[in-house]
Amino acid sequence: MDLWINTFYSMVNSLGFPDPIHAILVHIPMGLTIGAFCFAWISALSSWKRLAVTAYHCITLSLVFLLPVIIFGFADWRHFYLGAWLTPIKIKMVLAVILLFLSFVTFLLGFKGKKSSRITLALYTFCLITIICLGWYGARIVYGEQMPPHSNKYPIGEKIFIANCNICHANGGNKISPQNPLRSSDNLNNLKAFISLIRHPVKPMPTFTASRISDQEAKELYDYIVNEVNRPWGTDNN
Ligand code: HEC
Structure with a gap:
């Protein structure tokens, strides 16, 4: 499988694109999950009840993009990190499964009637918390190793x-x-x-x-x- 992955990346590289692909795609479900959370809560707290439909559309589209994001996350990891079992990687794998599950359940329960139920509101909130954690550990992978030495003296x-x-x-x-x-x-x-x-x-x-x-x-x-x-x-x- 790694052979396929590496062949793919050398092809993409020869087209002039040397960077991890997950890092670009990841903004799509991130933005959509944040949008879903905001619209769901605005709809619950204000008179704009129809925004619950917007929230539902956001989480549906997010779910569609989660699959390529996870697949490229995996492929990037095999290629750029040589499949090393770094702690943030392990945590991100678990969180990715949780997010996929939560988004799917939100999609299934989704929009019944004209406003968000308490359960869907909770689900939108859990989805948001999960992507914040995913983003946090993603940043640890990219920037963590570049942090300067920690100093107790200075x-x-x-x-x-x-x-x-x-x-x-x-x-x-x-x-x-x-x-x-x-x-x-x-x-x-x-x-x-x-x-x-x-x-x-x-x-x-x-x-x-x-x-x-x-x-x-x-x-x-x-x-x-x-x-x-x-x-x-x-x-x-x-
Ligand atoms: C936006 C990027 C950037 C930031 C932020 C930055 N530097 Fe620099 N630094 C450079 C560049 C570019 C050079 C090389 C300049 C040259 O051509 O001599 C440099 C050179 C240096 C050098 C070597 C200079 C020499 O040739 O002797 C020192 C020391 C240095 N920076 C210290 C700092 C310190 C301390 C800070 C934070 C307070 C800082 N830099 C912030 C870009 C940056």
Whole structure:
């Protein structure tokens, strides 16, 4: 089966599309489930009772798209993650089955009469909670491994780094200019040079003014980067 999957992905790749397919398709049932939840509750709480029909149509369409989303989730996992049994993957598999079941039951009970029943409202709500959990663990898979080292000693610096720098400098690298990684910068030799760098960086790195990161915060950030991000791999001084 993996042979088929890999052949398929090399075909898609040769068409100029190298990324996981699940990541694109997943927005369709996600959006529709959120829509179904909103319309069902608006219909229950307001005089727009007919929105219950809209909610029902949303969950029906979501159910239709869930199948390709799950199939490509599986295929992406075999191809891009070599079928590794990562914890978030296991959780997502269980949640996917739960969501499929919940959406199907909602579809079956769906719209009887002119307004949502308590049971269908509860079902729409459970569907929403399940997709939020699915999205959460999906993000863990994509971004989790790129989170910077956790630090007990420099928690403030860690927070500032995650909020301002990590998106371009995950793992001490540089996503935009890989030849200029954060890790090997001469500007990390002393705090003064570091502050001057973030105040007047070379474009396209954005400028961090004192109102965004104060000198005091820059010091916390500097200590975190020098001691944690630039720590040789595999050493742990927490
Ligand atoms: C939008 C992307 C982006 C963000 C966010 C960003 N940087 Fe950069 N950074 C870059 C780029 C691009 C370069 C390479 C610039 C160049 O060509 O010299 C760079 C270079 C650096 C360098 C190396 C400079 C050198 O050559 O000595 C350091 C150190 C650095 N960034 C620190 C930070 C810190 C600290 C933050 C957060 C406060 C941050 N960066 C946020 C894009 C970013």
